[in-house]
Amino acid sequence: xxxAACRAVALVTGAAQGLGYAxxxxxxxxxxxxxxxxxxxxxxxxxxxxxxxxxxxxxxIADPDAVIAMTRAVAExxxxxxxxxxxxxxxxxxxxLTQDPKIWWRQVEVNLSGxxxxxxxxxxxxxxxxxxxxxxxxxxxxxxGHPNATAYAASKAGLIALAKGLGRELAPQGILANAxxxxxxxxxxxxxxxxxxxxxxxxxxxxYRELIPTGQLAAVEDIAAAVAFLAxxxxxxxxxxxxxxxxxxxxxxx
Amino acid sequence: xxAGPEARSPVAVITGAASGIGAATAxxxxxxxxxxxxxxxxxxxxxxxxxxxVTEAAxxxxxxxxxxxxxxxxxxxxxxxxxxxxxxxxxxITKAQWDSMLQVILGGTVNTxxxxxxxxxxAERGTIIAISSELxxxxxxxxxxxxxxxxxxxxxxxxxxxxxxxxxxxLNVVAxxxxxxxxxxxxxxxxxxxxxxxxxxxxxxxPAEVAATVYYLATEGSMYCGEVLSPNAGAVI
Numbered sequence: 001x002x003x004a005a006c007r008a009v010a011l012v013t014g015a016a017q018g019l020g021y022a023x024x025x026x027x028x029x030x031x032x033x034x035x036x037x038x039x040x041x042x043x044x045x046x047x048x049x050x051x052x053x054x055x056x057x058x059x060x061i062a063d064p065d066a067v068i069a070m071t072r073a074v075a076e077x078x079x080x081x082x083x084x085x086x087x088x089x090x091x092x093x094x095x096x097l098t099q100d101p102k103i104w105w106r107q108v109e110v111n112l113s114g115x116x117x118x119x120x121x122x123x124x125x126x127x128x129x130x131x132x133x134x135x136x137x138x139x140x141x142x143x144x145g146h147p148n149a150t151a152y153a154a155s156k157a158g159l160i161a162l163a164k165g166l167g168r169e170l171a172p173q174g175i176l177a178n179a180x181x182x183x184x185x186x187x188x189x190x191x192x193x194x195x196x197x198x199x200x201x202x203x204x205x206x207x208y209r210e211l212i213p214t215g216q217l218a219a220v221e222d223i224a225a226a227v228a229f230l231a232x233x234x235x236x237x238x239x240x241x242x243x244x245x246x247x248x249x250x251x252x253x254x
Numbered sequence: 255x256x257a258g259p260e261a262r263s264p265v266a267v268i269t270g271a272a273s274g275i276g277a278a279t280a281x282x283x284x285x286x287x288x289x290x291x292x293x294x295x296x297x298x299x300x301x302x303x304x305x306x307x308v309t310e311a312a313x314x315x316x317x318x319x320x321x322x323x324x325x326x327x328x329x330x331x332x333x334x335x336x337x338x339x340x341x342x343x344x345x346x347i348t349k350a351q352w353d354s355m356l357q358v359i360l361g362g363t364v365n366t367x368x369x370x371x372x373x374x375x376x377a378e379r380g381t382i383i384a385i386s387s388e389l390x391x392x393x394x395x396x397x398x399x400x401x402x403x404x405x406x407x408x409x410x411x412x413x414x415x416x417x418x419x420x421x422x423x424x425l426n427v428v429a430x431x432x433x434x435x436x437x438x439x440x441x442x443x444x445x446x447x448x449x450x451x452x453x454x455x456x457x458x459x460x461p462a463e464v465a466a467t468v469y470y471l472a473t474e475g476s477m478y479c480g481e482v483l484s485p486n487a488g489a490v491i
Binding site for chain 1: 419420454460466470475477481485491
């Protein structure tokens with residue numbers, strides 16, 4: 001077994017870009033051994049793993065076989081998972097009545113069901129180790145809802161409820177589950193949103209800023225810091241809580 | 255000549271710094287290289303200890319002005335001053351008890367915010383973190399005066415956060431669960447095994463855990479605006 005086994009180990013899903021990428025960098029900087037997952041096995045994931053001395057475990061978390069293979073690969077390299085950061089997400093905007101049901105359900109399959117199976121796979125390791133942390137990346141839209149985002153909002157609201165239920169169920173075993181519900185983050189997704197809306201990147205940034213009381217989009221590093229807090233020593237009394245670093249968008253409603 | 259903000263250590267004002275959560279907060283900020291000023295009725299171990307009653311607005315203003323003059327500004331204020339009276343039925347709370355609780359917890363927070371905000375406005379930076387309680391989120395069958403005062407702090411800070419949202423000044427709340435401090439008497443019901451067994455974490459919150467939450471908000475919390483972080487051992491989910 002690798003010498004890394006004495007370090008705490010984090011598994012971050014959806015880590016090839018954006019928030020997941022920044023979170024992997026932050027946790028590595030904080031001293032974690034880090035395994036990174038994303039659906040695509042392109043150079044970005046491998047490059048990230050190289051950069052942080054971690055392990056790339058590509059795979060679709062909506063595929064139960066892939067989840068088993070992924071957690072087995074992490075266990076072989078690091079021995080176990082101490083911190084799971086459930087960040088991977090599928091998103092597709094569309095009207096509730098006309099959106100293709102396949103696209104609607106794919107979001108629930110990845111965001112909620114995929115992480116459900118991944119949690120099932122890692123919790124026995126956390127129990128054996130005497131504890132662990134689960135950080136679910138939910139969304140401000142899971143708190144407030146959003147037009148033409150019913151599947152995404154429902155899946156993310158499901159993660160909020162999952163954090164609360166897991167928090168109650170697993171805390172007696174030293175496994176602390178919490179969620180973060182960010183609002184508008186300055187990531188690559190803004191380019192997609194801009195294209196969907198038929199406007200420029202600067203225009204979508206301005207449109208979102210106007211929805212935020214502080215007028216500031218979150219940087220990925222802001223949200224990665226929230227993950228690091230919940231995963232680190234300072235988060236040891238948080239159980240089933242929903243952090244909302246969104247500049248005041250959600251007003252603590254979760 | 256005015257020193258830039260990078261030219262000095264960051265400065266934290268902590269009320270209730272002589273014991274419990276306030277003392278743990280002052281200790282943690284001190285360990286992390288901040289200069290700390292404690293405001294309390296009793297002496298504190300902060301770098302600068304000022305004995306002052308938080309219900310006296312003018313005294314708090316003078317103390318805060320002195321801290322700013324001494325340390326060159328105020329970057330964070332943490333309002334932890336408070337006390338607790340356990341086991342009082344609503345019908346048994348006297349007007350004096352009600353008024354005093356509101357004056358210390360709500361009035362103390364008001365007075366501290368009013369004293370530090372002018373300094374933060376002038377510096378165009380700053381963060382205020384108020385200590386409330388999980389009882390303000392979940393309610394309580396007894397001690398209504400304490401619960402109401404802590405709940406009022408939520409409304410105060412959320413409203414101030416909205417008022418200052420367009421500025422770099424941030425205001426947020428930490429609402430701890432039952433915490434192992436001198437406010438809980440040795441025979442407190444909150445220390446009984448039967449109560450602790452109802453908490454998912456099965457134990458009281460430690461003052462250092464509350465301090466760590468405050469420190470996180472003060473140092474990496476610029477995206478929180480009027481939020482409530484609750485390290486509560488699962489007491490309120």
